[in-house]
Amino acid sequence: MSSQTRLVRSHPDELLVGLVSVSDRATSGVYQDEGLPGLRSWLDTALTRSAQCAMRLVPDEPQQISAALVELVDELGCDLVLTTGGTGPARRDVTPEATLAVATKEMPGFGEQMRQISLKFVPTAILSRQVAVIRETAGHAALIINLPGQPKAIRETLEGLKDADGRVQVPGIFAAVPYCIDLIGGPYIETHESVIKAFRPKSAIRSA
Ligand SMILES: Nc1ncnc2c1ncn2[C@@H]1O[C@H](COP(=O)(O)OP(=O)(O)OP(=O)(O)O)[C@@H](O)[C@H]1O
Numbered sequence: 001m002s003s004q005t006r007l008v009r010s011h012p013d014e015l016l017v018g019l020v021s022v023s024d025r026a027t028s029g030v031y032q033d034e035g036l037p038g039l040r041s042w043l044d045t046a047l048t049r050s051a052q053c054a055m056r057l058v059p060d061e062p063q064q065i066s067a068a069l070v071e072l073v074d075e076l077g078c079d080l081v082l083t084t085g086g087t088g089p090a091r092r093d094v095t096p097e098a099t100l101a102v103a104t105k106e107m108p109g110f111g112e113q114m115r116q117i118s119l120k121f122v123p124t125a126i127l128s129r130q131v132a133v134i135r136e137t138a139g140h141a142a143l144i145i146n147l148p149g150q151p152k153a154i155r156e157t158l159e160g161l162k163d164a165d166g167r168v169q170v171p172g173i174f175a176a177v178p179y180c181i182d183l184i185g186g187p188y189i190e191t192h193e194s195v196i197k198a199f200r201p202k203s204a205i206r207s208a
């Protein structure tokens, strides 16, 4: 994988995001990848300040997935990496293993919450082995989260489930991402409440 230069924030609060779509068929051209554009457009609707994104499309190969994660965090300096695909039980589904291989801490709450959310949409939610981890290097840390590969699962897991009036039924996992990014030393990010209401303890909310 080619060595890339570090991303430079255009503002101290700009989030640097790595997006990784893991798909044998999208990589080989059987279908067009919908994972990367889906992730990018969800972030565009959710964040009050546009994020700077670096994107990678990789096949379901553990070394290539781990290498993409390491490059995005260690070389490009991403604060957050979202993967999509390869979390199921099939022989070639290895995204969770490739993610755990580069982790310094596991964050089991994200996977638990995603499976709870997804069960409201599909009974096969329990087939997703998605994990979230922190990768820490000297002077930098990033949150890495696996999402399922179905393009519609991106919005479902990040945003959660709302009723017809927009009331939250099950909170999406992105509600906890801004505070997690604070805690690992990343930028202060804010979300549009109509898409996803981020939660921070009162003491962590920055005054305007
Ligand atoms: N990156 C993607 N882009 C577009 N559609 C996708 C993508 N990943 C998954 N899908 C869709 O979701 C369905 C289920 O996803 P799943 O991850 O099980 O695919 P898969 O069997 O692992 O194959 P592959 O890894 O080649 O995408 C696929 O059949 C496809 O229709």
Ligand SMILES: Nc1nc2c(c(=O)[nH]1)N[C@H]1C(S)=C(S)[C@@H](COP(=O)(O)O)O[C@H]1N2
Pocket (backbone or CB within 6 Å): 084, 085, 086, 087, 088, 089, 093, 117, 118, 121, 122, 124, 125, 126, 127, 128, 129, 147, 148, 149, 150, 152, 153, 154, 156, 157
């Ligand atoms: N929100 C949501 N989660 C979901 C799904 C979905 O459609 N929506 N599909 C499930 C299915 S069918 C599978 S096999 C697993 C793993 O999918 P992956 O291998 O594409 O990551 O995610 C599950 N989680």
